[in-house]
Amino acid sequence: MYKNNIYIENYEEVAAMGGDIGVCLDKYDYKHGLKHNDLARAQYCHWRATVTGVPELLSMPYKNLLIENGFLQG
16 A cells, blocks of 8 residues: 555554553654654555555544545545
């Protein structure tokens, strides 16, 4: 779905961080010295929502970001 997304590639480690998705991503970024990347986070949330079947995992701001960047249709 999204190639070269660090969060998707390391899903098991991200998920094991504990907390909601945002907290897990913050912890992962901190552990690996990564800068906050809203587009990569939006892609990860969309991927998780698709895999789990829980559309609520993708917030409206992230959905809009994916639309603006051509990853989803509006």
